[in-house]
Amino acid sequence: MLHRKFTKNTNTAKMKAQIKWDDFDKIDIRVGTIIDARVFDKARNPAYQIWIDFGEEGIKKTSAQITNLYEVNELIGKQVLAVINFPPKQIADFMSECLLLGALGENKDVTLLSVDKPCQNGWKIS
Secondary structure (H helix, E strand, O other): OOOOOOOOOOOOOOOOOOOOHHHHHOOOEEEEEEEEEEEOOOOOOOOEEEEEEOHHHOEEEEEEOOOOOOOHHHHOOOEEEEEOOOOOEEEOOEEEOOEEOEEEOOOOOEEEOOOOOOOOOOOEOO
16 A cells, blocks of 8 residues: 655645635535537637536536537536536626536646536535
């Protein structure tokens, strides 16, 4: 078994300010299933238009710059995590209603965050 020595990160220049539980509790992150995805031709940077089913929270749409790592057809049916309580944002002629969550790689490629077991659409992340 491999053991790693964990050390405290002393590089505070990259760390953001600490938040309180109340701050985190304001963010509504939910599990949803992508039900439709299309190439977003009018976006300034290559992107997809994506529709996500959040169960009782409804279907919300978003735009995501994830074209480097994902094809449209592989997104359908994928369960993802998204913030659903941002105000809507106009992107070209499309109104984004949620924010997909992903890990930002070195080349600004985004790997979507998802669950490792199937979940009910709309389940809250805590």
